[in-house]
Amino acid sequence: MESHPPPGGHSVRTRSQHQRRKRIVQAAAALASRGGVEAMQMRTVAERAGVALGTLYRYFPSKMDLVVAVVGEEIDLLESSIERRPPGATTPASRAVDVLMRATRGLMREPELADALIRSLILAEVQTPFGDRMTGLLLRVAADGLTLEDAREDQIDLAGSLSSVWVQELLEMLRGRRTYDQIQRRIEAAAARLFADI
Amino acid sequence: MESHPPPGGHSVRTRSQHQRRKRIVQAAAALASRGGVEAMQMRTVAERAGVALGTLYRYFPSKMDLVVAVVGEEIDLLESSIERRPPGATTPASRAVDVLMRATRGLMREPELADALIRSLILAEVQTPFGDRMTGLLLRVAADGLTLEDAREDQIDLAGSLSSVWVQELLEMLRGRRTYDQIQRRIEAAAARLFADI
DNA sequence: TCGCAAACTAGAACAGATTCTAATAGCTGT
DNA sequence: ACAGCTATTAGAATCTGTTCTAGTTTGCGA
Structure with missing residues (x-):
């Protein structure tokens, strides 16, 4: 707890x-x-x-708690990867898509781990930093350095929503009900609309 | 399994x-x-x-499997209630919001059960018809009678995304991390964008 | 160095989901 | 009525997360 x-x-x-x-x-x-x-x-x-x-x-x-810690390391990896090679796309939406698809590929490399972690996190009773971290990452990357503290509430809402969509798509993929391309299409569609005027 | x-x-x-x-x-x-x-x-x-x-x-x-069966009964109730009294709002987005918030209120009535419902939805290995049913319901209600078969792929994508956002918000609420009003605000924001040109 | 509080250890104990067993009950076709 | 099959039953057994116990080790301030 x-x-x-x-x-x-x-x-x-x-x-x-x-x-x-x-x-x-x-x-x-x-x-x-x-x-x-x-x-x-x-x-x-x-x-x-x-x-x-x-x-x-x-x-x-x-x-x-242990699962959460393991996930934390994965997110660290993602974050440092982003830092090392920031998305270069021109629109906020496409930068967000870039990040999410990069994360997707990262998780696909260890499907068992990814599946276990995502499921467990979603079911977790405990407060996991997962959602917030991903939301913050999206904001930072989309709105060029914007942090969770500085962001307007509606911006946080939209980034959170995109994060939700991504997590659900990831789950579907791990269940074998989505291909990578389908996820990409859906994420692109959602990001284009949710992040249009972020 | x-x-x-x-x-x-x-x-x-x-x-x-x-x-x-x-x-x-x-x-x-x-x-x-x-x-x-x-x-x-x-x-x-x-x-x-x-x-x-x-x-x-x-x-x-x-x-x-038992949880899923229990949940199945609840979903039947929800769907028939919505069909009995369809949302009357004027835009597709607001009709979708109407449906989702009605579902939210319905689930709030039995929080313990709702919690079990959402969790089972998310981790079920088995194909639960829920996701598709909710997506179909949203399409039907938003695009006036559009069915899953007739819908374009991008429309299904968007309805599916809105459904994902809702499910995640619901989960957050059941964990005590969202109020009803916050959910409404987020769902409205997401629906307005995702369903703008559906 | 001494002594104490916290950390650590091996292992038993407990709880709830799931599986297994041996026996019984109930139906179906002959 | 009988044989053969499946469903059912009570209960023991197993598995894994979690807690508890009793004793040992370690770090550190006096």
């Missing part, structure tokens, strides 16, 4: 705790990229990361 | 099997409309429906 404050409660996370946390997330990601969430069993993750089950639960109070 | 063919495998479902199935679904719905999915425990459902656990699993191979 909670996010994941460092174990101690009040103090700063030490280096070794940071390492441990990282090892756990990596082990989890490795397992998930094979058999999906069900292969990512808490006992197995703990074993693989070389920590006790209780320790795993100290770092990640629930499996969902 | 599977749909739910009648127990026997090949033969027609008998009356008593039909009754049994119905009792199970009713018991499940009753439990879910209180504590949500977690209150709807398989043992409890079986007990409440007066069948053995094994029998419950013969009818519904997984809890999700």
Whole structure:
């Protein structure tokens, strides 16, 4: 239910705790990229990361928290990729499409992981930074550096909507009900309209 | 994972099997409309429906299948209500908004059940007719009688996108992260753009 | 260095979904 | 009435997420 404050409660996370946390997330990601969430069993993750089950639960109070952490890393990758090579298209809508399709291709590379992560996140009871981060990324890229704080409410609404459309399309694709081209067409259509006057 | 063919495998479902199935679904719905999915425990459902656990699993191979069945009944209600009293607004976009907000209010009445509904929709492996039905309903209502078969692909895309936005907003609401008014604002903004030239 | 609080560990315990088993009940065709 | 089949039942068993326990290790301020 909670996010994941460092174990101690009040103090700063030490280096070794940071390492441990990282090892756990990596082990989890490795397992998930094979058999999906069900292969990512808490006992197995703990074993693989070389920590006790209780320790795993100290770092990640629930499996969902762990999933969220794994997803967080994926988004980090996307963000740094965008930073490294920003979309060069000329309209806000096409820059947004660029980002989303790049993310789509990234996730397609590990379909099991993607499927597991997307599903879990959508079902998550916990507050996940996922939606907000994607929304912020879209705004930044579409409206040239606009941040979530500076954006007008209606701009946030529209970026959020585009993000929703994308997530749903991604899910459909992972279910085998959409091709990459279909997603692209739909995202382009939605972005062109939603971001027309952003 | 599977749909739910009648127990026997090949033969027609008998009356008593039909009754049994119905009792199970009713018991499940009753439990879910209180504590949500977690209150709807398989043992409890079986007990409440007066069948053995094994029998419950013969009818519904997984809890999700049971949820989907419960949800199916709710969707029927929703659709027939909308057909009984069609939205009277003047623009396609506002008729679509009308439908979606009516559905929203309907679902708000049983939040626990709604939560289960939306979640199951999103993660169902099985093809739930819901997405298509909602898309079709939106098209029909917005473009005055247009059916899924007659619609152009781009129209279906846009209606599908609006449906995605709605589902995501609904989920956020059920998580307590959106108010009704926020949803309305977002749906109106999205519909106005997506359905502008439908 | 001492001592304490927090972190860690192995493993048992618990909970709820799902599966399995052995036995019984009910129907169908002969 | 009988044989053979499927449905059903009670209950045990299994699997995995989560919690709990009791004891050990570690970091660190006095």
